[in-house]
Structures are given as structure tokens and as C-alpha cells.
Amino acid sequence: MTPQRRLAWGRRGKALGRHLLLVCFVTWCCGIARRLLLPAWSLAGHDRGSCGPSAGGSLRELRNRDPVGPASRGPGRSARIRRLAAVAAPRRPTSAAVKAGRPGRPRRPGRAGGVEGKGQSDRYEKLLGACADVGDHAGAVRWFKAMAAITASPGAAAYAAVLRSYEKAGEVEGAIEWLDKMAADGIRLDQGAYSAVLKACQVKRDLPAAEQWLERMESDGILVDRSSYVTVVRCAALAGDADAAARWIEVLDRQPGMKAFADVHNAVLHAFAEAGDVPGAAAWFDQMPAWGVAPNARTYDAMIQACAEAGQPAAAVEWFRRMDAEGFEPLEGSYSEVIIAHLKAKQHQRAEVWFNRSMELRTLPTGSSFASVLNACVKAGQTRRAMRWFERFVASGAKPDVRCYTSVISICAENGHTQVATRWLKRMAAEGLKVDAISYNAVLKAFHYRKDAAGVTEMFGQMVNAGISPDEYSFGYIVSTLAEVGDIEGMSVWADRMQEHGHDPSRLPYDKIVKSLAAAKQGQSAREWLERASDNGGKGASNEAYGAVVKALLTDGLAEEARGLLNDMRKRGKGKGKGK
Helix, strand or coil, rough: CCCHHHHHHHHHHHHHHHHHHHHHHHHHHHHHHHHHHHHHHHHHHHHHHCCCCCCCCCHHHHHHHHCCCCCCCCCCCCHHHHHHHHHHHCCCCCCHHHHHCCCCCCCCCCCCCHHHHHHHHHHHHHHHHHHHCCCCCCHHHHHHHHHHHHCCCHHHHHHHHHHHHHHHHHHHHHHHHHHHHHCHHHHHHCCHHHHHHHHHHHHHHHHHHHHHHHHHHCCCCCCHHHHHHHHHHHHHHHHCCCCHHHHHHHHHHHHCCCCCHHHHHHHHHHHHEEEEEEEEHHHHHHHHHHCCCCCCHHHHHHHHHHHHCCCCCHHHHHHHHHHHHHHCCCCCCCHHHHHHHHHHCCHHHHHHHHHHHHHCCCCCCCCCCHHHHHHHHHHCCCCCCCCCCCHHHCCCCCCCCCCHHHHHHHHHHCCCCCHHHHHHHHHHHHHHCCCHHHHHHHHHHHHCCCCCCHHHHHHHHHHCCCCCCHHHHHHHEEEHHHHHHCCHHHHHHHHHHHHCCCCCCCCCHHHHHHHHHHCCHHHHHHHHHHHHHHHHCCCCHHHHHHHHHHHHHHHCCCCHHHHHHHHHHHHHHCCCCCCC
């Protein structure tokens, strides 16, 4: 190759290199421009109310986009609260979304609906089970309908979960209606389904309903086993009818292959204990030898529990000593019941002595029994003592359960310690425990006591994002907090959100809301919420709430409005006796 040709090829290579560098530079500039302009475009789409993925996002993204921070108290705070409410609100399914298998979001192109629908169905089934565990039948029905929107048939397990939610709540009529719906939808009704209705009668302490349902089980050809008779016996004891309990034990003994052993009598004693009926429990204990049943450790524990519920520490200690004299080891709840008995009697030093004794003997109560001790401390006004005991309880190596953590969070809420309450909630989740709506409600209550509207709405959003279904108490804390800060528009938004979540707006604490509005000198708004309580079928407000509204109207110079409200009070009978 001649020198001239070699020189020409070198020039061509340099020109090609310059072109490649120019292409790389342009590509790099386009990437930088995209990163700078895309967040602004997404935020603009959110402000226009679009429902795409860039509009909603998580609460963390919303907080980063919002120029008004959580601690701000400027005029933009109410708008931020309403946007948080919009994020937390459930999205109604569209026809395209149902076909795609995602009932709460618009369909995205390029996604198959089958696999996504199966994942949504599994998620709804978990949420349904969570509602059933806490007795939230309204939430269970709502998630059942969401599951039915993406599947041809929710399945017998989903029906049973809704029925269990009615059982936990003691809603006998709702349980019977749901059982009839199961039969109409072709679900096979077994003995467990009928027993769920019977247990709902026990929770409600409705002995006539339990007896009628037991007769229906026999007429429908359902096997009435030993546990069904025991449920009726417990229902009778809970209702305080010892004669009916004895009658049903005789019926149980007459059944072939069945006999009322010590566990049945202990169940009756525990029912007397829950009612705090010490004389009834003692009389039943004395009759046990006539039935041919010998007492055991749980029998004495039930007697100690009865004394604790009645606030009789001397009797609780006596039964504890009799238990030890008979050679029975104290159960995990025996010490806690004695401590509770002393706390109810305001013998705090004696309660401290028994707690120290249980610590020395390493017989600490576990789980829900220690939570009962913490709750008794709170009721006795011994919150510092409760926190000190809980710290010693954790330091001893014991594992608190959900009820223990919830009790501690409630103590922090009563004192307005929002950061401490949030920290215990995170530790509860870190321990692998199942955080439910009750735990989150305790934190919401802490923000409510601090009148922190932004904090309570943000915690509500975290609750929804965690997949936990809020209940009427969750919405009650938000609306009450907004009432105290005078955010009228936000109150209406969250009341509507409550109905969209499937909860009855009449369950809102209207009395507290009206008083808060009146205290904030929002007389006209307070009267509107009085009318809203009546329109929603709520229980209305008390005489004090009506009086506060009248005073607020007079302060605003609305004498005619105040006079009209007084006339309305007379028509509804609010001027005499107790308010509703």
C-alpha cells in the first residue's frame, strides 16, 4: 500500500471515530433529559387525577413528591391529607380490569390475566382470613366480593372464612343469613358450619337462640356431637343460668358414648369466672363431687379467675393456696390472675409482691395472660408500673405475643408518645408477629391524642399498604382528628372513604365529632354533622353535644339557627332525660 492510500485510510478512521463519539454524546444527553423531565411529568399526571401507575405510587413516593412535608402546618396540609386519602381508597374494578384479573387497578397492556388473577385471589384470601380472625365481618364480606369478581367461584374455604367472622363477632342473624347463602350457592353444609352459628350464640350469650339452633341441627340431620352440647352448656353459664347449664349437662350424660368430664365442668366454671360470679362458681365447685367429677388444676385456676374478675384478692389467694395444698402446680395464668385481683382492689404493693414472686420462681405468665396484667395496670392508673414490668418481662427472655405489644402501644397512645408507639409497632413486626388492625388502631389513637392530622392519615396509609383492612375505629380516629383541627372538607372525604371500604358511616363517633367542631367554633359545620348523624341512621349525639352546638351558633351570631336547633331538640325529646 502506497503512503498516499495509507494516509487516506487514516483520515477515514478518524472521521468514523468522531461520528461514534458524537452518537454516544447525544445518547448520554437524551438519558439525562429523560431522568430530569420524567418525574415532573409523573407528578403533573398525578395532579390531574390520572389513575396510572405514575399517579398513585406508595406513600413514600407521594411524600417525596409533595413539597409540603409531614411536619408542616401550612395551608397545603389539608390538600396533602386528601391526596393520602385518595391513595388509601380502594379502586373500583372496571370491565377491562376484571378481564385482566386485577379488580382494583386498570389493565396494563401485555399482561396475561390468568396468573395475575390467581395471585390477586390468593392475596384476597389471606386478607379475608385476617378479617375473620378478628371478627370483622364487614371487611370479610368486602374481600369475598372482590375475590368473586376475579374468580368463577370463591370456594368453600372463602365461604367458611366469612362465616367464621360472623362467629367471632357474635352476629347470630348474620351467620344464619350467610349459612342460607352458602346453601343457595351450592356449598355443602357440614357439621362445622352449623357449629359456627352455635358458637356465635355463645359469644352473644343468647341461650334461647343456641337451644333453637341445636334443635334445627337435629331436624336438618346434622350430627350433634359432644362439643355442640358443651357449647350450649357454656352459653348457659355465660348467661348466668346455672340451672340451664345443669340441665344440659344431664342431657349430655344421657347421650350414648358421651359424658361430662372435668373439662365440661371447668368450662362452666370459666364461664362463671368471665361473668365474675364467685358465688355461682363456688356453688358449682361444691356440686362437682355429686356428679362424680374430681377437680383438677384447671378447676382451681377457674376459681382464681372468678375471684380476679370480681376484684376479690383475698379469695383469689385462698384458692391459690388450696390449689397448692392439693398438690397441683400453678398454671401460667394463676399468678397473673392473683396480680389482677390485687390491681382491681387497688392493692398495688401486694400486686408488686406477687409479680416479684413469679419472677423469682420463673413462673412468669406468657402470652395473653401477661397482656391481661398490663391492661389491669392501665385501668388501675399504673402505667409506669406496667411499662417497668414489661421491660423486666422482656429482659427475662420471655416472648411477648400480639396482645402484649398491643397493650404496650395503647399505653404509649394514652400518654401521646407517638414515636415510642411506632417503634414498638415496628419491633412487633420484626419479631414475626401478626400485626392486625387493633395494633395499628392503637398507634392511630396516639396521633389522635396529639391532634396530628398528617400523622394519623400517613399511618393509615401505611396500614393499607401493609395489606391490613381498616375497621370503623380506624376511620373514627381520622375523622375525629380532622374535626379537632377544623378540616371540614377532609372530614367529608374520609367519611366517604369509610363507605367505600364497606363500613357503615353510622358507626362514626358523631358525639365526639360534633363536640370537637363546636369547640373549634365551627357551629354551622357542627350542625351539619348533627344532621348527617341522623341521616346515616346513627345514634345521634348527646345533650352535651347539642348544647355545645347551640353555644357555638350563638357565638357566631347565628341566633336563628340556634333557636331552630333548640326546637329540633324539643321535637326529638333531647331536652328531657338522657341523650341518645
